[in-house]
Amino acid sequence: MDLQMQVDGIDAYHSTTQRIRVLTETWIGKNLYCPRCGNAKITHLQNNRPVADFYCENCKNEFELKSKSGALGEKVNDGAYDTMIDRITSNQNPDFLFMGYEKQSLTVKNLVIVPKHFFVPSMIEKRKPLSATARRSGWVGCNILLNAVPKQGFIKIIENGCAVDKEKVLLQMSQSSDLEVLDISARGWLFDVLECVNLIPKQEFSLDDIYRYESLLSAKHPYNHNVKPKIRQQLQYLRDKGFLDFTQRGKYRKIY
């Protein structure tokens, strides 16, 4: 995978935003395989399509690209807040590709895919409305909080200027599809409990270890007064999906 972006023909574009879009999209079209099925290429869709930037001709999956200069950091700007929430709650999001590139050398440094079913409304932060003097006064944009994605859904394709082995990416993508839940509130619970499991700093843990996060989960789900049963239900689900083992009564082991 050649991490250098090609500047041929870029002088035809005058705005920096447009140039960056063309450079990054061209790079993806030339270099990236389909992270879902391994097809050698993904195809660039016509500009201004509302839902996606790329799709795979083999598995028909769609992808949207967000790029930024420098490190990916904790959040990435995106479009209108309400539109994003609508897309998530109606399961109309494509998979998201997040690219961090180096401005001086125009090389790709980091590329991550977050599969569509990892998106939950709590990952989307509302930005302040644009000021009264702005052209689109009152418009409310959003940030995607990358640090709110559980690590199982934050799959690295390029890390610090090195391409991750393709087979490893495909395997992680396939494992992540085992966590696909269409119902949005069930999805929220699953990923919130998974995040708590990820936070426990050991491979084997007890129910008491995970119950320490009860207040954190209650804060995220203020209308649910049965947090402990809900936790156990999600652990059961993670076991059924092969992410956890139950070793003995009340003991769990992480498989990943």
Ligand SMILES: [Zn+2]
């Ligand atoms: Zn594909």
